[in-house]
Each structure stands twice: as C-alpha cells, then as structure tokens.
Amino acid sequence: MKKVLLLIAAALLLAVLFGSCSSVTDKTGPDIPEETTQTEVPETEAPKETEKPVETEAPKATEAPSHVHTWGEWTVVVEPTCYSQGVRERVCLLDVTHVERELMDIGGHVYVTREDIAPTCVAWGHHGGTQCKYCGEPRRQSKDVPPTGIHDYEETLVEEPGYMKEGLVTYTCKVCGYSYNKKIGMLTFNPDDVWDGTVADGYASGDGSKENPYIIENAAQLAYLAEHDQDETKGKYYKLAKDIIVNDLRGWENWDLDNGPANRMTPIQYFYGSFDGCGHSIRGLYCSMSGNRAATGNHYASRGLFYSIGLGSELRNLNVSESFMVADGGIVNSVVGTMDSYILISGCSFSGKIIGAICGGIVGRVSVGLAHNGGEPYTYGYVTIENCINNGNIMSYETEEKNTHNYCTGGIAGDCSCLFGYCRIENCVNNGTINGANKTGGIVGEVFTADFPNSERSVLISSCKNFGDVTSKKSADGIVGNIWIYNETAPQFEDCFNYGNVSENVK
Numbered sequence: 478m479k480k481v482l483l484l485i486a487a488a489l490l491l492a493v494l495f496g497s498c499s500s501v502t503d504k505t506g507p508d509i510p511e512e513t514t515q516t517e518v519p520e521t522e523a524p525k526e527t528e529k530p531v532e533t534e535a536p537k538a539t540e541a542p543s544h545v546h547t548w549g550e551w552t553v554v555v556e557p558t559c560y561s562q563g564v565r566e567r568v569c570l571l572d573v574t575h576v577e578r579e580l581m582d583i584g585g586h587v588y589v590t591r592e593d594i595a596p597t598c599v600a601w602g603h604h605g606g607t608q609c610k611y612c613g614e615p616r617r618q619s620k621d622v623p624p625t626g627i628h629d630y631e632e633t634l635v636e637e638p639g640y641m642k643e644g645l646v647t648y649t650c651k652v653c654g655y656s657y658n659k660k661i662g663m664l665t666f667n668p669d670d671v672w673d674g675t676v677a678d679g680y681a682s683g684d685g686s687k688e689n690p691y692i693i694e695n696a697a698q699l700a701y702l703a704e705h706d707q708d709e710t711k712g713k714y715y716k717l718a719k720d721i722i723v724n725d726l727r728g729w730e731n732w733d734l735d736n737g738p739a740n741r742m743t744p745i746q747y748f749y750g751s752f753d754g755c756g757h758s759i760r761g762l763y764c765s766m767s768g769n770r771a772a773t774g775n776h777y778a779s780r781g782l783f784y785s786i787g788l789g790s791e792l793r794n795l796n797v798s799e800s801f802m803v804a805d806g807g808i809v810n811s812v813v814g815t816m817d818s819y820i821l822i823s824g825c826s827f828s829g830k831i832i833g834a835i836c837g838g839i840v841g842r843v844s845v846g847l848a849h850n851g852g853e854p855y856t857y858g859y860v861t862i863e864n865c866i867n868n869g870n871i872m873s874y875e876t877e878e879k880n881t882h883n884y885c886t887g888g889i890a891g892d893c894s895c896l897f898g899y900c901r902i903e904n905c906v907n908n909g910t911i912n913g914a915n916k917t918g919g920i921v922g923e924v925f926t927a928d929f930p931n932s933e934r935s936v937l938i939s940s941c942k943n944f945g946d947v948t949s950k951k952s953a954d955g956i957v958g959n960i961w962i963y964n965e966t967a968p969q970f971e972d973c974f975n976y977g978n979v980s981e982n983v984k
C-alpha cells in the first residue's frame with residue numbers, strides 16, 4: 478500500500494512538472510497509464526533544462542479545462558538525436574497557458590561531411606569522410622593522410638661567421654618544434670682586411686731593386702702601384718707579402734654585370750717591371766662596364782688587373798681569384814712583345830668569371846713583333862706563358878653575330894698573334910668553361926702566325942691540357958679554336974690533350 482501511494486505521488490509531481498492543462502502523454506502510447514510513462518522518463522536522456530522553460534502556470538491537476546483545447550502547431554523544444562529522445566510542445570490557441578508537451582522518438586543518424594584536416598609534419602590528417610553529427614558514426618570513412626615528415630622551418634641566426642670562426646644557424650619547425658643547428662662556414666678572409674678604397678702614398682717597404690723589391694701587402698698599396706706608368710715601373714721589382722682583399726668576398730659568386738661589390742680598382746696600366754705574387758692572391762676584383770672606353774674615352778679605365786705589359790716585364794706566382802671581370806684577361810689584358818724584349822708570365826692562375834671580346838683566363842691578347850716601328854722595319858719579341866692554370870669561366874660579352882667577327886675566347890689566352898719572334902705557351906691547364914661567340918679554344922681562341930723575312934718559328938704550344946667544356950657559336954676546339962697562317966709558318970703543337978666536351982656552331 479505504501480508503494481502504491483509513493484507511485485501516485487511521483488506521478489502527480491511529474492504531471493505538475495511536465496504538463497499544464499493535460500497529463501503528459503507519450504506520442505508512442507498516449508493510452509498507457511501514467512505509472513508506465515513515469516518509469517520511462519528516466520531512460521530517456523532528455524536534457525534537464527527542458528524542464529525549466531516550462532513556466533506555464535500549472536493549474537491544479539484536479540481543475541478541468543473550461544473549453545476544448547484548440548491546439549496550435551507542434552514545435553520542437555529539444556531535437557531528438559540518434560541516441561536521445563526529443564521534446565516537442567504545442568500551445569492552445571484559446572489560452573496560451575495551456576501547453577502540451579510530449580517526448581519524441583530517438584531519431585536516426587544525421588550525416589554531415591567531416592571536416593578535412595591537412596596532415597602536418599608529425600600529425601595524421603584525413604579527408605573525404607561523412608559522419609553522424611550526433612554520435613560520430615561514419616557513413617563513409619575519411620581517408621587518413623599520413624604525416625608529411627616535412628617540417629616548416631624558421632631560420633634563426635645565432636652567431637655570424639667570422640674570420641677563422643664558424644657561425645651558427647638554428648632551424649626550428651614552426652609546427653612541431655623540432656630543431657637542429659647548422660654551422661656556417663668560417664669566412665676565408667678577414668673583413669678587417671678588405672680594402673677601404675683609399676690609395677696609399679707608398680709601399681710597405683723596399684726600394685724597387687731586385688735585392689730589395691717594393692713590398693705590397695694591401696690593396697691600398699696595390700692601388701698606389703696603379704698610379705705609376707711604364708717609365709716608372711720599368712726595371713723595378715715588386716713582391717706581394719700577403720693576399721690582397723679588394724672586396725668583401727661574401728656572395729662573390731653572384732656578382733654580375735649589374736650587381737657588384739663596393740670597390741673598383743684602377744688597372745695597373747703599362748707595366749714594364751717584374752711582379753712576383755709569391756703565391757699570394759688578389760681576391761675579389763670586380764671590373765664592370767661602367768667606366769669603360771665608351772663611357773670615359775679612357776680605354777684602360779676598367780680593364781682587368783694589368784692593362785698591358787711589355788718590354789722585359791715578368792709576372793710570376795700570382796693568383797687572381799673570386800673575381801668578376803669585364804676584361805680581356807684574368808691577369809693581364811694585353812701582352813706586347815717588341816723591341817727584342819723577353820716577357821714572362823709564369824705560375825699564375827685565375828678563378829672567377831671573365832666576360833670580354835678577345836679574352837682568356839690569363840691573358841687577353843698576345844702581340845709579338847711589329848711590322849714597322851718608327852724607322853726600323855721590324856721589331857722582335859719573345860713571350861713565354863708557362864705553368865699557368867685557369868679555373869675561371871670565360872665568355873664572350875657580345876652575342877650578336879654581326880659584332881663578333883674578331884671575338885676570340887680561350888682558357889689561357891684569347892688571341893696570340895706572332896709576326897716576328899715567338900710565343901710559347903707551355904705546361905698550362907684550363908679547367909674552366911669556355912663559351913665563345915666566334916673562335917673558341919680550350920687553351921687559345923685564335924693563333925695567327927706569319928713568316929716574314931728572318932722570322933723564327935713563331936708559336937709553340939706544348940704540354941697543355943684542357944679539361945673544360947668548350948662551346949662556340951662558330952668554331953671551337955679543345956686546344957686552339959682557329960688557326961690563321963700567313964705564308965707557311967704553322968704553329969707547332971707538342972703533347973697537348975683535350976679532355977673537355979667541344980661543341981661548335983651552337984646557336
């Protein structure tokens with residue numbers, strides 16, 4: 478009996494909470510006794526808050542309505558889901574305080590497109606799935622996309638590289654935080670040694686004699702030499718004591734016609750002395766088109782390191798490296814062998830890039846002997862280029878065919894013209910890429926020989942090797958691109974070998 482009373486009390490309480498003008502009904506069984514309904518309520522997961530909005534003034538269960546309700550449309554108060562019942566209610570049109578609400582069946586799954594998630598370096602992603610928006614049950618499985626393993630790095634410079642000191646960069650993934658360090662190679666030059674663009678008022682030491690040569694140990698002193706002409710350098714001796722750093726070498730590989738470093742060095746103009754690099758290098762030369770003959774009327778304004786050497790001059794053991802030059806030669810533009818003089822270029826090397834017309838890695842043009850010199854009918858010259866190496870890339874500036882008739886491009890020399898005397902090129906090596914517009918050779922672009930009266934055998938090329946690729950818009954060869962023989966004095970070749978690829982008539 479006590480149990481029955483409790484049940485009735487619970488049913489009454491429910492009726493007060495859940496219904497206003499009539500008893501709570503379940504849509505599925507409106508005729509089921511209240512006790513049954515009451516037992517079902519706890520099973521549904523109808524949210525509790527649905528109980529709160531029912532602010533209707535609940536009439537006492539015992540009061541009977543004074544009219545027959547005229548119900549409005551059902552409105553859903555709580556959406557049914559695939560796992561929980563919903564609740565709907567309707568309001569009496571005759572008295573809005575009369576509200577009837579009832580439970581709604583559990584609904585089906587409602588499928589929606591699953592949001593695609595891109596994978597990251599470490600996390601899986603997925604795409605293309607659909608799933609129930611309530612319970613997550615998939616209808617179409619999305620495709621899992623594995624982690625990319627590709628980190629999205631941010632670069633942080635921890636320490637600048639310095640001279641003889643490595644730098645450090647940290648790379649940190651912006652997504653997962655993975656990070657690692659990378660060393661930056663130390664500078665191969667001391668930034669404090671880079672030329673400040675000034676000209677010294679003397680050499681480091683020496684008097685220019687063979688026993689006590691002028692010592693040059695920085696770019697300012699080399700610039701001082703460039704202020705002296707052939708009369709002042711004739712018979713004088715010079716030695717490098719250190720590498721000369723003309724420009725900051727960072728990124729020198731990217732120098733080109735338009736982008737160059739700060740310093741331009743005036744070439745040593747007509748040099749008749751003896752210069753020994755002692756194995757040191759002049760580093761970071763940059764010669765551009767600006768200041769060239771067309772612009773200034775001064776044809777040696779911007780052309781190379783030595784514009785011209787002659788009359789007994791010697792260049793030894795000198796390297797020019799990390800340089801970009803619009804010039805004819807990496808070491809010297811023009812060698813003029815006349816007046817029965819001997820000229821020697823020995824043990825020199827070039828690395829970098831040269832763009833020119835008649836150009837070579839070591840020398841642009843070699844001219845030996847003159848047909849007429851004042852009252853003398855002929856003058857002789859004797860030129861030797863030996864033990865030199867070109868590692869630079871040499872190319873013709875002009876590519877328009879009509880302008881390239883005289884263009885000669887070679888790894889060691891652009892052009893070698895010999896009238897009276899001789900020119901010997903011995904034991905030289907080219908490793909650079911040679912790219913010419915016309916006469917193009919791994920060692921020499923063009924050789925011209927003649928046998929005027931009393932002329933000696935004129936051109937000898939011996940023990941030279943080419944390892945660089947040679948490409949020409951016209952004629953090309955691994956050793957000499959073109960040979961021009963006047964009368965019958967052919968140049969001589971001994972023990973020369975080509976190992977590079979040679980391509981002629983490349984358009």
Ligand SMILES: [Zn+2]
Nearest residue numbers: 546569572575
């Ligand atoms: Zn009513």
Ligand SMILES: [Zn+2]
Nearest residue numbers: 559586609612
């Ligand atoms: Zn579901």
Ligand SMILES: [Zn+2]
Nearest residue numbers: 598628650653
């Ligand atoms: Zn990562």
